Amino acid sequence: MSWLFGYNKGQQVPPQVPGLPVPPPPPGGDGDGDKNKPKDKWSNFDPTGLERAAKAARELDQSRHAKEALNLAKMQEETLHLEQQSKIKEYEAAVEQLKNEQIRIQGDERRKTLNEETKQNQARAQYQDKLARQRYEDQLRQQQQLNEENLRKQEESVQKQESMRRATVEHEMELRHKNEMLRIEAEARARAKVERENADIIREQIRLKAAEHRQTVLESIKTARTVFGEGFRAFVSDWDKVTATAAGLTLLAVGVYSAKNATGVAGRYIEARLGKPSLVRDTSRITALEAVKHPIKVSKRLFSQVQDALEGVVLSPTLEGRVRDIAIATRNTKKNKGLYRNILMYGPPGTGKTLFAKKLAMHSGMDYAIMTGGDVAPMGREGVTAMHKVFDWANTSKHGLLLFVDKADAFLRKRATEKISEDLRATLNAFLYRTGEQSHKFMLVLASNQPEQFDWAINDRIDEIVNFDLPGLEERERLVQLYFDKYVLKPASEGKQRLKVAQFDYGKKCSELAKLTEGMSGREISKLGVAWQAAAYASEDGILTEAMIDARVADAIRQHNQKMEWLKAEGKEGDKVANKSTLQHLLEGTPV
Structure with missing residues (x-):
């Protein structure tokens, strides 16, 4: 009922919280103007409000809704009280939140600090x-400067001493030269004086010697003429001596001619049976000279067992199956004394063509001989004779001969082109003549990087063509493992060499290297193994680490890419030359 009298007796003013707005003063207050006035309990009393309250009370007592009005007033008072309590709790919650915020800010500040x-x-x-x-570097720099200064001083001192020694030696040589010249001059002067004094005696001695020599020569000529004249007259007058002399000279000429021909025939026989032709670079066929020079090596070769044709050769599964069939067929042909088939192997360099040819010969029990096409052209006119010697030598093999011609396109190219000389064309014709029919004595295996340059007659003599392509991922992984074991692990495990290997996963590393070496040939991968071994030898402790392997592989990949760029540039240049030649032929009206 306090609202009836103009003031609120039980109203609580909420406390003032820092950071929150100050609640407004209750209605009817004096505001800031009354802050400095003395406080009195009757200062808020309003007499007119009392009169209004009395009047309202009389009216309320007379009204029939007095009880309801009183209840309504109570409810309003309770509602105001509850609102005031809720505001107080909100202020308290805000104060608590502000404290927490202050604690968090202090923690953040502490963390930042x-x-x-x-x-x-x-x-x-x-x-x-x-x-x-920096101080250490300065000390090193100063020490280095001090060492350089000392070295420079030592060098200057050595140079000064050397210059002094040189000057001393030059002075001594000069004095010695002057003394020698003075001595020679004195001797010459003395000799000239003696000669001048004895000139008449010397001239008389020379004159006597010349007269004696002239008399001796004349008497010798007279004696020789007398002897030869009497002998010739006696020989001519005796007819038996003339006949015997003529017969002896005739027999001597016949003997010399016969010995010359017999020596040539014997030499050719020995060369065909025992020797090795000049065109053959390497052969497994045992010669008498080789047996004398290397008896242990020859004995091991004689008693060696038959090897697998693909031992140490890594090929794709399809190609491996095909070449294995060729090896089995060749071995059975050798056993049954049948006719050998000629094979052409083509593909990029370093893909295993020469290695397989050797393994094929050893597997089949045949001898092998390797010749290169580049050796034929420089022989000129001797090429025909040398080619016949090769096939004559091949036909004398008791075990059968596998003749492997590497870089065969160097001399078996098309005869219609202008690039081939007359001598090379004659050698090619001799080769075609000796390979016109299949033989049970020798087997022809050709290897080429450009088989499209072969003469058509050569293609007609080929029975089977095998393409040796670059190794795939699985083949590269097998090659990397093979050469890593051959050049690194095996020497390191034997302990005979200064080579050790650091601890890492070898199988995983070989798989990674196989992915990095895409496009490389087997020969390039084998050179990687040799490079790893050389890297270990070049290190201080002889230990091959994974970083050293990666460095060598990166270098090999960079070199391989450079080679491929050169090859592309060479191909473009070749295309330009071919187009220019074709255009020239078209302009001249001649066939291309």
């Missing part, structure tokens, strides 16, 4: 370390 202190400590430590390194 710690981070800043840590950064400053790190920067201070880095700066101190930098200063220490």
Whole structure:
């Protein structure tokens, strides 16, 4: 009922919280103007409000809704009280939230302070370390300058001593030369004086010697003429002596001619049976000279067992099956004394063509001989004779001969082109003549990187063509493992060489290297193994690490890419030359 009298007796003013708006003063207050006035319990009393309250009370007592009005007033008072309590709780919650926020801000500030202190400590430590390194570098630089200065002084001292020694030696030589010249001059002067004094005696001695020599020569000529004249007259007058002399000269000429021909025939026989033709670079056929020079090597070869044709040769599964069939067929042909088939192997360099040819010969029990096409052209006119010697030598093999011609396109190219000389064309014709029919004595295996340059007659003599392509991922992985074991693991395990291997997963590393070496041939991968071994030998401790392997592989990949760029440039240049030649032929009206 306090609203009836103009003031609220039980109203509580909420406390003032820092950071929150100050609640407005209750209605009817004097505001800021009454802050400095003395407080009195009757200062808020309003007499007119009392009169209004009395009047309202009389009216309320007379009204029939007095009880309801009183209840309504109570409810309003309770509602105001509850609202006031809720506001107080909101202020308390805001105060608590503000305290928590202050604690969080203080924690953040503390963390920032710690981070800043840590950064400053790190920067201070880095700066101190930098200063220490700089001082150390300055000391090293000063020491180096001091050493260089000492070395320069020593060199200057040595140079001064050397110049002094040289000057001394030159002075001594000069004095010796002057003395020698004076001695020679004195001797010459003395000799000239003696000659001048004895000139008449010397001339008389020379004159006597010349007269004696002339008399001796004349008497010798007279004696020789007398002897030869009497002998010739006696020989001519005796007819039996003339006949015997003529017969002896005739027999001597016949003997010399016969010995010459017999020597030539015997030499050719020995060369065909025992020797090795000049065109053959390498052969497994045992010769008498080789048996004398290397008896142990020859004995091992004689008693060696038959090897697998693909031992140490890594090929794709399809190609491996095909060449294995060729090896089995060749071995059975050798056993049954049948006719051998001629094979052409083509593909990029380093893909295993020569290696397989050797393995094929050993597997079939045949001898092998390797010749290169580049050796034929420089022989000129002797090429025909040398080619016949090769096939004559091949026909004398008791075990059968596998004749492997590497770089065969160097001399078996088309005869219609202008690039081939007359001598090379004659050699090619001799080759075609000796290979016109299949033989049970020798087997022809050709290898080429450009088989399209072969003469058509050569293609007609080929029975089977095998393409040796670059190794795939699986083949490269097998090759990497093969050469890693051959050049690194095996020497390291034997302990005979200065080579060790660091600890890492070898199988995983070989798989990674197989992926990196895409496009490389088997020969390039084998050179990688040799490069790893050389890297270990070049290190201080002889240990091959994974980083050293990666460095050698990266270098090999860079070189391989450079080679491929050169090959592309060469191909473009060849296309330009071919187009220019074709255009020239068209302009001249001649066939291309």
